[in-house]
Amino acid sequence: MKNKLLVLNMKMYMEPNDIKEFMAKTDKVDDNIIICPETIYIPYFINKYKNIGIQNIYFESRGAYTGCNSVLHAKKLGVNYAIVGHSECREYFNITDQIVNKQIKSIVDNNMIPIMCIGESLDDKVSSNSKKVIKKQIIDGLKGIKCDRIIIAYEPVYAIGTGNTLSKFDIIDSVNYIKEILNGIGINALLLYGGSVNSTNLSDLLTISVLDGFMVGKSSCSSVEVLKMMKLLSSN
Ligand code: PGA
Numbered sequence: 001m002k003n004k005l006l007v008l009n010m011k012m013y014m015e016p017n018d019i020k021e022f023m024a025k026t027d028k029v030d031d032n033i034i035i036c037p038e039t040i041y042i043p044y045f046i047n048k049y050k051n052i053g054i055q056n057i058y059f060e061s062r063g064a065y066t067g068c069n070s071v072l073h074a075k076k077l078g079v080n081y082a083i084v085g086h087s088e089c090r091e092y093f094n095i096t097d098q099i100v101n102k103q104i105k106s107i108v109d110n111n112m113i114p115i116m117c118i119g120e121s122l123d124d125k126v127s128s129n130s131k132k133v134i135k136k137q138i139i140d141g142l143k144g145i146k147c148d149r150i151i152i153a154y155e156p157v158y159a160i161g162t163g164n165t166l167s168k169f170d171i172i173d174s175v176n177y178i179k180e181i182l183n184g185i186g187i188n189a190l191l192l193y194g195g196s197v198n199s200t201n202l203s204d205l206l207t208i209s210v211l212d213g214f215m216v217g218k219s220s221c222s223s224v225e226v227l228k229m230m231k232l233l234s235s236n
Contacts, residue, residue, distance in 0.1 A: 003032040003233050005213030008220035010037045025223035046078045053081030059102040075110045082107045086117045087157045097140035108147045115151040122158040138181045152189045153215040159195025175210045199228035206236045
């Protein structure tokens with residue numbers, strides 16, 4: 001069986017010196033690792049690693065869009081993945097499901113692979129709305145999308161950056177539900193879990209067979225953590 005995927009979502013945690021150090025200490029990474037550095041650092045990573053993702057993208061290819069990053073230009077630079085719909089982008093940049101949908105269309109049109117993040121908030125969970133929210137994110141986000149290569153990262157907002165992953169039972173329950181919805185709309189996706197994953201809890205999470213991999217935030221900024229996680233994945 002192929003190794004599970006590991007998406008490194010480095011967010012905006014690293015200074016230029018941290019990036020240099022990270023790159024010096026991770027000379028070789030396996031093919032199942034997708035590195036998503038802060039956008040300004042992408043050119044450093046392009047020639048050294050095989051799988052590079054961008055953390056957010058504008059859906060137009062070019063034009064007068066100050067401060068935005070074009071899918072087309074990312075693709076031409078050699079970026080092959082793009083994260084969309086991360087809960088932080090949904091919260092801070094008002095990214096709606098409709099925008100996510102436009103982003104995914106543009107990513108697919110440019111032959112890149114979307115990594116679409118979905119997940120309920122604590123309020124949704126407390127009000128027993130988790131499944132409703134997840135369903136809406138999938139249906140609206142993937143409306144009219146036809147593609148055979150897409151990754152969905154299930155990241156409950158209350159598990160991100162808290163040090164607490166969901167229980168295995170809850171992950172399996174949500175992921176099976178996500179699969180059911182995707183089957184209903186004829187989309188075949190790889191499914192990841194994200195939210196406080198690190199080298200300590202990864203061995204246990206690796207026993208969840210319905211998952212194709214993981215998205216890692218904070219721990220992706222430590223070369224020591226990344227090398228440990230990579231080893232766990234390759235020996236799984
Ligand atoms: P975390 O972030 O690993 O720091 O919880 C995960 C994510 O937001 O992708």
